[in-house]
Amino acid sequence: MSSVNQPRTEPTGTPLLEADGVSIQFGGLRALTDFHLSIRKGDLQGLIGPNGAGKTTAFNVLTGVYKPSSGEVRVAGKRVNGWLPHQINRLGLARTFQNIRLFRALTALDNVKVACRAQAALQVEGVHLGAKVRGAMHNYRDWWRAFLLTPGFMAEERELTQQAERLLEVMGLLHRRDEEARNLPYGEQRRLEIARALGTRPKVLLLDEPAAGMNTREKADLMVLIRKLRDDFSLGILVIEHDMKLVMGICEQITVLDHGETIARGAPEQVRSDRKVIEAYLGDNYLETHGGAA
Amino acid sequence: MESSSAPSAMPGVPPVLRGILPVLLVLPVLALFAWSMEQSPFATYLLSIMGVNVILAVSLNIVNGMTGQFSIGHAGFMAVGAYVAGVLGLALKEIAISGLPVAMSDQIFLFVALLAGGVVAAACGFLVGLPSLRLRGDYLAIVTLGFGEIIRVVVQNTEAFGRSLGLSGIPQTAGLGMVGFWVFLVVLVARRIAGSSHGRSLWAIREDEVAAEAMGVDTTGYKVRSFVISAFFAGVAGGLFAHFVPIINPGSFTFVKSMEIVVMVVLGGLGSTTGAIVAAVFLTLLPEMLRSAFTSMGAEGSLAQKVDQIRMPVYGLLLVALMLLRPQGLFGMREIWEVLPRWLPRRRKGIQ
Numbered sequence: 022m023s024s025v026n027q028p029r030t031e032p033t034g035t036p037l038l039e040a041d042g043v044s045i046q047f048g049g050l051r052a053l054t055d056f057h058l059s060i061r062k063g064d065l066q067g068l069i070g071p072n073g074a075g076k077t078t079a080f081n082v083l084t085g086v087y088k089p090s091s092g093e094v095r096v097a098g099k100r101v102n103g104w105l106p107h108q109i110n111r112l113g114l115a116r117t118f119q120n121i122r123l124f125r126a127l128t129a130l131d132n133v134k135v136a137c138r139a140q141a142a143l144q145v146e147g148v149h150l151g152a153k154v155r156g157a158m159h160n161y162r163d164w165w166r167a168f169l170l171t172p173g174f175m176a177e178e179r180e181l182t183q184q185a186e187r188l189l190e191v192m193g194l195l196h197r198r199d200e201e202a203r204n205l206p207y208g209e210q211r212r213l214e215i216a217r218a219l220g221t222r223p224k225v226l227l228l229d230e231p232a233a234g235m236n237t238r239e240k241a242d243l244m245v246l247i248r249k250l251r252d253d254f255s256l257g258i259l260v261i262e263h264d265m266k267l268v269m270g271i272c273e274q275i276t277v278l279d280h281g282e283t284i285a286r287g288a289p290e291q292v293r294s295d296r297k298v299i300e301a302y303l304g305d306n307y308l309e310t311h312g313g314a315a
Numbered sequence: 316m317e318s319s320s321a322p323s324a325m326p327g328v329p330p331v332l333r334g335i336l337p338v339l340l341v342l343p344v345l346a347l348f349a350w351s352m353e354q355s356p357f358a359t360y361l362l363s364i365m366g367v368n369v370i371l372a373v374s375l376n377i378v379n380g381m382t383g384q385f386s387i388g389h390a391g392f393m394a395v396g397a398y399v400a401g402v403l404g405l406a407l408k409e410i411a412i413s414g415l416p417v418a419m420s421d422q423i424f425l426f427v428a429l430l431a432g433g434v435v436a437a438a439c440g441f442l443v444g445l446p447s448l449r450l451r452g453d454y455l456a457i458v459t460l461g462f463g464e465i466i467r468v469v470v471q472n473t474e475a476f477g478r479s480l481g482l483s484g485i486p487q488t489a490g491l492g493m494v495g496f497w498v499f500l501v502v503l504v505a506r507r508i509a510g511s512s513h514g515r516s517l518w519a520i521r522e523d524e525v526a527a528e529a530m531g532v533d534t535t536g537y538k539v540r541s542f543v544i545s546a547f548f549a550g551v552a553g554g555l556f557a558h559f560v561p562i563i564n565p566g567s568f569t570f571v572k573s574m575e576i577v578v579m580v581v582l583g584g585l586g587s588t589t590g591a592i593v594a595a596v597f598l599t600l601l602p603e604m605l606r607s608a609f610t611s612m613g614a615e616g617s618l619a620q621k622v623d624q625i626r627m628p629v630y631g632l633l634l635v636a637l638m639l640l641r642p643q644g645l646f647g648m649r650e651i652w653e654v655l656p657r658w659l660p661r662r663r664k665g666i667q
Binding site for chain 2: 084086105106107110111115116118122123124125126127131132134135136138139157160161163164167168169170174177178181217218220221
């Protein structure tokens with residue numbers, strides 16, 4: 022197992038995604054407290070914890086769905102507190118969803134093309150009025166090109182199709198190209214979501230329970246696939262997962278959450294024998310009755 | 316699902332022309348048609364009303380169908396266009412461009428007035444849409460409903476717009492040619508949106524806004540843009556309307572009119588352009604069909620004249636029947652050629 026855990030591409034460079042003391046509060050409920058995280062290129066990290074521990078909340082804060090109450094999220098070195106999800110996405114942070122959220126009535130190809138297109142569109146930097154007006158003018162001009170079917174626009178469309186087809190091929194879904202997303206089997210929907218996320222050309226990929234509902238065989242395939250993606254697309258990957266075998270099998274570093282607090286962090290072996298982690302997963306009196314670390 | 320609109324089906328056409336070729340082709344056909352219909356004023360009137368309704372339904376379908384938002388103030392934008400174009404038409408009534416035949420300079424002025432009406436309506440759409448489209452869910456419905464009423468009340472109390480009496484004496488220059496041209500244009504625009512990557516992003520917003528946002532789609536921007544385009548064509552439809560009916564007054568642009576357009580879109584199938592067209596044509600003809608049916612049944616006088624009042628309950632019944640029998644509308648999200656019987660030649664699914 023330890024040879025598997027050796028990263029093939031050594032994590033390098035500055036952190037692409039950083040959470041620095043991030044807390045989030047809903048009314049009186051502290052959903053996440055003082056959360057730290059740092060993901061660099063080539064990282065493969067896990068985020069685990071019992072139900073309701075705040076894992077998905079952490080994802081939502083990182084991707085901009087929620088605004089942190091305190092602390093700072095940095096993507097590619099930029100502070101993104103209060104940014105909209107699509108702006109954060111364009112800095113190179115893509116995600117999948119725990120409960121699959123595909124565009125159900127669109128074909129597999131179109132699902133990926135939506136993501137590819139958004140990435141190709143102009144990124145409006147800055148929040149002052151001038152930049153906004155310039156961005157709006159550009160966007161309306163872009164629609165004109167679609168109405169007039171300019172050669173440049175047609176070429177872009179073909180380019181998008183090819184890009185999306187390549188991604189479908191990587192995820193083994195090319196034969197489902199023209200199938201509506203809602204008609205795909207469950208496992209393929211999960212893979213399509215990953216393909217769609219890759220369409221935004223991310224630097225960091227967040228996977229929210231990618232193995233949920235998969236059988237053992239599919240899980241094994243998924244483990245291979247995740248590692249392959251990390252290497253082929255030179256990504257940093259953060260995985261939320263309930264399946265211990267999968268997390269322990271592929272992640273080099275694991276963060277454990279419980280009630281919004283980080284209770285452990287480290288290599289899989291380290292985390293597995295951590296007293297607090299065992300308490301969180303198996304209850305307070307497990308250790309008393311069984312004695313010592315598991 | 317939607318795929319790009321057949322650009323490869325035009326081999327040998329220089330790429331520069333591809334975009335505007337359909338427009339150039341349709342113009343002489345429309346001119347011929349308008350000329351041939353000159354002898355029958357009632358048919359001309361009915362076809363014009365039909366055309367205006369088609370423009371309204373197809374443009375509303377861009378917001379309600381493709382983007383999945385719910386706007387119920389389309390008559391408000393129509394009113395803006397109608398009054399702006401109407402006032403402009405009145406102001407330009409006595410002027411003609413020298414060196415051109417009067418009919419042609421009339422059409423040019425009409426076109427300018429329509430554009431002005433459309434642009435002002437689009438600006439209103441932008442102002443209404445920008446704050447309300449940031450929110451999710453039903454807020455847009457409430458805001459657009461309020462907008463429609465505000466416009467009506469403002470018009471009712473403005474001297475320049477003739478208060479409750481309305482504007483009369485607007486030059487009756489909008490012929491079938493002009494109406495047909497705009498019908499054609501709105502359908503072309505709607506189809507090209509649906510087939511382009513912009514349309515795909517709109518579909519994505521309709522399907523799952525959170526996911527679309529997470530995939531880098533600027534959802535607010537896209538919603539505002541679709542709303543602005545939709546409002547523009549509603550304004551143009553209003554301008555056309557003002558240029559062929561003898562009088563426009565606030566009573567033509569009430570909430571009932573907005574609902575009529577929504578019914579057309581829902582009946583045709585949310586997201587289906589051809590569905591919106593078919594439904595608009597059908598619902599325009601429905602009162603006339605009822606009228607002639609009543610007359611032929613011998614209900615002279617009272618009942619036949621009350622068709623306009625009977626219309627609304629009939630719409631209601633129609634909707635109830637539709638929701639029970641075919642909740643997705645006539646064509647659902649598809650276009651007519653995708654639901655036609657199999658023995659008809661079909662357009663191939665997917666992209667070349």
